[in-house]
Amino acid sequence: MGFVDILNVTKKFGNVVALDNVTLSIDRGEIFAVLGPSGCGKTTLLRIIAGLELPDSGKIIINGVDVTYEKPQKRRAVMVFQNWALWPHMTVFENIAYGLKIRGVSRNEIVKKVRWVLELVKLEGLEDRYPHQLSGGQQQRVALARALVVEPELLLLDEPLSNLDARLRIEMRDELRSLIKKLGITAIYVTHDQEEAMVVADRIAVMNRGRVMQVGTPSEIFFKPKDLFVATFIGRANVIRGVAEKIENEIVYAKVNDKLIVGLKSSEDLSIGDSIAIVVRPQFIKLGCRGDEDNIFIGRVLSSKAIGLLTEVKIDTPIGILTVAVTGLYQKDISSAVDICFDKENVYIFRYEEVSF
Amino acid sequence: MNPIGSLLEVKNVVFGGRNITIVVLKGVSFGSIINSFVVATISTLITTAIGIAIALILPLYDFPGKSILRNLAIVPLFAAPFASGYVVKKFFDWRYGLLSYVINDVIGIPLRIGFESFAGVILSEVLSLYVIVYLNVSAAINSIDYTLIEQALNLGSSFRKILRDIIIHLSMPGIAAGASLTFILSIEDIANPIIFKEDRLIAYEIFRSFQDPTTGSRSPGAIFMTILIILISLGVFIGIRRYVSYKRYAAITRGFKPLKPLKLSRKGIALVYLFILPFLLFASIPQIGVFILAFSTRWYEPLPEGFTLKNFAAFVDDKIVFTAIRNSIVYSLTALAIIAFMSILIAYSSARIKGSLSYFLDTLATIPIAVPGIAIASGFFLLFTSPPFRGTLFDPVLFSPGTAITIAYTVRRLPFMVRAVYAGIQQVAVELEEAALNLGASRFKAFTSAVLPLMALHILGGTLVAFVYCLSETSVGVILGGLKGVSVGHAAPITFIMQDYLETLYGTQIVGALGAILIILQVIATVTSSAILRGYVVIGVR
Numbered sequence: 001m002g003f004v005d006i007l008n009v010t011k012k013f014g015n016v017v018a019l020d021n022v023t024l025s026i027d028r029g030e031i032f033a034v035l036g037p038s039g040c041g042k043t044t045l046l047r048i049i050a051g052l053e054l055p056d057s058g059k060i061i062i063n064g065v066d067v068t069y070e071k072p073q074k075r076r077a078v079m080v081f082q083n084w085a086l087w088p089h090m091t092v093f094e095n096i097a098y099g100l101k102i103r104g105v106s107r108n109e110i111v112k113k114v115r116w117v118l119e120l121v122k123l124e125g126l127e128d129r130y131p132h133q134l135s136g137g138q139q140q141r142v143a144l145a146r147a148l149v150v151e152p153e154l155l156l157l158d159e160p161l162s163n164l165d166a167r168l169r170i171e172m173r174d175e176l177r178s179l180i181k182k183l184g185i186t187a188i189y190v191t192h193d194q195e196e197a198m199v200v201a202d203r204i205a206v207m208n209r210g211r212v213m214q215v216g217t218p219s220e221i222f223f224k225p226k227d228l229f230v231a232t233f234i235g236r237a238n239v240i241r242g243v244a245e246k247i248e249n250e251i252v253y254a255k256v257n258d259k260l261i262v263g264l265k266s267s268e269d270l271s272i273g274d275s276i277a278i279v280v281r282p283q284f285i286k287l288g289c290r291g292d293e294d295n296i297f298i299g300r301v302l303s304s305k306a307i308g309l310l311t312e313v314k315i316d317t318p319i320g321i322l323t324v325a326v327t328g329l330y331q332k333d334i335s336s337a338v339d340i341c342f343d344k345e346n347v348y349i350f351r352y353e354e355v356s357f
Numbered sequence: 358m359n360p361i362g363s364l365l366e367v368k369n370v371v372f373g374g375r376n377i378t379i380v381v382l383k384g385v386s387f388g389s390i391i392n393s394f395v396v397a398t399i400s401t402l403i404t405t406a407i408g409i410a411i412a413l414i415l416p417l418y419d420f421p422g423k424s425i426l427r428n429l430a431i432v433p434l435f436a437a438p439f440a441s442g443y444v445v446k447k448f449f450d451w452r453y454g455l456l457s458y459v460i461n462d463v464i465g466i467p468l469r470i471g472f473e474s475f476a477g478v479i480l481s482e483v484l485s486l487y488v489i490v491y492l493n494v495s496a497a498i499n500s501i502d503y504t505l506i507e508q509a510l511n512l513g514s515s516f517r518k519i520l521r522d523i524i525i526h527l528s529m530p531g532i533a534a535g536a537s538l539t540f541i542l543s544i545e546d547i548a549n550p551i552i553f554k555e556d557r558l559i560a561y562e563i564f565r566s567f568q569d570p571t572t573g574s575r576s577p578g579a580i581f582m583t584i585l586i587i588l589i590s591l592g593v594f595i596g597i598r599r600y601v602s603y604k605r606y607a608a609i610t611r612g613f614k615p616l617k618p619l620k621l622s623r624k625g626i627a628l629v630y631l632f633i634l635p636f637l638l639f640a641s642i643p644q645i646g647v648f649i650l651a652f653s654t655r656w657y658e659p660l661p662e663g664f665t666l667k668n669f670a671a672f673v674d675d676k677i678v679f680t681a682i683r684n685s686i687v688y689s690l691t692a693l694a695i696i697a698f699m700s701i702l703i704a705y706s707s708a709r710i711k712g713s714l715s716y717f718l719d720t721l722a723t724i725p726i727a728v729p730g731i732a733i734a735s736g737f738f739l740l741f742t743s744p745p746f747r748g749t750l751f752d753p754v755l756f757s758p759g760t761a762i763t764i765a766y767t768v769r770r771l772p773f774m775v776r777a778v779y780a781g782i783q784q785v786a787v788e789l790e791e792a793a794l795n796l797g798a799s800r801f802k803a804f805t806s807a808v809l810p811l812m813a814l815h816i817l818g819g820t821l822v823a824f825v826y827c828l829s830e831t832s833v834g835v836i837l838g839g840l841k842g843v844s845v846g847h848a849a850p851i852t853f854i855m856q857d858y859l860e861t862l863y864g865t866q867i868v869g870a871l872g873a874i875l876i877i878l879q880v881i882a883t884v885t886s887s888a889i890l891r892g893y894v895v896i897g898v899r
């Protein structure tokens with residue numbers, strides 16, 4: 001049993017199933033990310049934990065207490081909203097002090113605590129400003145400070161960085177992690193940004209269409225995806241369609257356009273003759289291979305595009321057009337021939353169902 | 358059925374020692390029920406045509422002097438009960454009217470024109486009601502996303518085609534709502550029939566039945582008329598239910614692109630200045646006339662005899678007028694307190710509670726838009742003169758009409774206030790309230806600390822307008838106001854006294870002065886509240 005237990009929670013809005021039998025267990029002191037595409041039910045899950053929404057069925061247990069039908073005011077789960085929800089008619093000080101006032105904390109204590117939290121989030125000296133007089137990053141910190149100041153047992157963060165520009169987002173995510181860790185708070189961190197989830201979280205739950213697809217550490221999710229959705233949602237991926245030809249233990253031999261690809265069996269219920277999807281990440285495809293490696297194919301360069309530190313090369317091969325990520329600059333003429341290969345440990349083979357996406 | 362009277366009278370007479378032709382538009386009578394229908398239908402048709410024409414020009418085109426025309430177009434929104442209608446009647450009187458005076462006496466054409474009876478009522482309705490159609494239609498046009506039009510232009514459609522295929526089509530709801538409201542307002546109107554002394558109309562018959570309150574208003578005939586008028590209005594209301602919902606006006610559209618007006622061609626400009634401008638000026642005659650009347654010593658002949666300020670002094674000097682003003686303020690302020698409280702309650706619940714309760718509240722709060730004032734007045738009269746209310750402080754005859762009037766004001770203005778408050782709540786992101794709940798605040802505390810301050814301006818704006826319109830409320834005031842008689846210490850509101858003083862020797866000018874003040878208050882309230890509400894951007898969601 002974890003610190004927070006979400007048991008078989010289902011929530012429908014009309015005929016939209018926002019959450020479909022969701023079960024998760026979050027340990028004390030853990031930063032737990034909920035990751036998924038827009039509309040998959042992340043916000044709904046947080047709102048149910050916060051008590052702002054009631055589930056149709058299932059239970060929410062915090063610290064051993066069933067709080068499913070507890071009023072939002074009574075839960076010690078404090079939320080940082082997706083749009084931060086700062087009160088525009090209150091100063092930074094008043095915004096942060098609000099929760100303390102409600103809790104009947106004395107004036108002196110309030111001043112002390114607000115000062116403490118402002119220092120924590122590096123906003124000293126801004127207490128008399130109004131939200132509209134702050135930058136996006138500062139507003140985000142105020143929202144965070146407002147939640148932290150009441151020293152919650154459980155912090156709920158709903159895409160806290162999504163309103164920031166890309167640079168600030170990268171800066172803030174490290175800061176956010178070390179801050180939460182420093183205070184030892186348990187946090188549920190909702191995001192649709194897989195990189196952010198990997199950096200911030202101890203464990204990640206990947207969601208799709210209201211269902212939890214996989215739960216694991218960032219590396220488990222990245223290196224051992226349990227299904228096609230997770231494999232393609234996390235990181236970039238080449239997806240090749242084929243048929244399972246032979247299965248030996250955990251290794252699958254797949255047939256694609258008369259060529260054979262060897263990879264890891266990643267779906268449990270996979271049998272010979274099944275239609276399959278083969279996933280290979282661009283960074284695991286090597287160019288210029290020796291003869292004794294797995295999965296060697298000859299291809300032709302279609303295009304190459306430098307993106308920052310990487311060069312993205314598109315190669316036409318007998319198994320289809322593949323995207324390959326090469327470190328540094330790649331200088332080879334268009335349509336020149338090149339050998340490509342990839343290790344079977346880096347190939348995930350899933351049973352392919354038409355309704356997968 | 359035998360029609361009585363004549364549509365048009367053309368006579369050659371000797372007037373002021375000269376041979377002239379008089380043309381008087383009147384109308385024929387088929388009995389009050391049919392008369393009311395005919396008058397309301399004709400008024401609606403003319404009003405709708407004019408309203409649409411103006412609404413198609415003003416928002417869609419740019420031309421020199423546009424802002425002047427736009428302001429001019431809403432002048433009839435500001436009405437002085439009785440005074441405006443009186444000015445219309447006076448202006449179009451063939452004997453003493455300014456129009457015939459100019460045509461015949463000044464220019465010298467041997468012709469005098471008059472509007473009387475039904476024609477007078479219709480004329481007066483049209484001049485004051487086209488603005489309802491205009492505002493509804495132009496609101497619909499302004500809510501068209503310009504990308505729709507750009508898309509059509511991009512596909513090679515001409516603007517004329519776009520007008521026909523898209524704009525007219527999408528403004529249908531506005532046309533329907535405007536026309537229906539016009540119909541209701543003209544069938545229930547009581548002031549114009551009184552002014553033109555046309556008693557062969559339903560509204561007048563109901564009004565007359567109250568002149569002998571102990572028996573008349575309980576007569577089967579009066580009750581029948583009342584029920585009939587309620588049924589007509591409710592029928593129309595059900596038809597336009599969707600368009601009058603306060604929620605409709607509060608929807609926030611994302612990524613909405615407003616209309617870009619087109620340059621009007623030279624021919625178009627000529628048409629605007631030849632037809633629309635003169636009409637708008639013409640339609641402003643009542644308002645201008647009210648101010649002239651307010652400062653006149655006496656205005657019986659075509660031109661006022663002289664000017665004075667003493668009509669305003671009557672507000673204090675004339676004890677009856679003074680009491681009426683005091684009554685109106687007391688009733689309105691009381692109603693306002695209830696309206697503010699109720700509208701916050703209703704708007705908040707229907708914004709936060711989803712499903713059928715919210716729909717029910719919306720309907721409940723919008724119905725009074727369609728129920729005629731005279732029906733509300735007679736409804737409350739019947740209710741409060743029967744047990745268990747008979748003889749209590751609700752009883753308008755035995756106790757005082759004040760209570761019933763206040764309640765009626767509340768009911769009549771509530772829909773508009775709910776609309777303003779609802780729009781206000783919509784502006785406040787729900788997360789702002791949830792953030793407070795999440796930090797441990799109670800619902801009440803969350804509402805008062807995180808929502809109420811952010812919509813205070815909406816409430817203020819709505820309150821201001823509601824107050825002024827309570828002061829100008831006519832139907833209920835006129836019907837119930839005099840039930841305890843009019844002597845020192847009476848209980849009637851301003852509008853009752855305006856009706857009572859109309860066409861008395863010096864009273865007419867006092868009516869003008871009261872009307873002028875009401876117009877000024879309406880302008881102030883409208884301008885202030887729209888400035889407040891427009892300057893208020895979407896809060897909470899960035």
Ligand SMILES: Nc1ncnc2c1ncn2[C@@H]1O[C@H](COP(=O)(O)OP(=O)(O)OP(=O)(O)O)[C@@H](O)[C@H]1O
Nearest residue numbers: 013016017018037038039040041042043044045192
């Ligand atoms: N109050 C509501 N009424 C009806 N449908 C809703 C409501 N709230 C959410 N939904 C639906 O439930 C589904 C999940 O919504 P939710 O807001 O939880 O998604 P999300 O994962 O947070 O998405 P995003 O990343 O865009 O914020 C969506 O299909 C959404 O349309």
Ligand SMILES: [Mg+2]
Nearest residue numbers: 042043044082
């Ligand atoms: Mg969300």
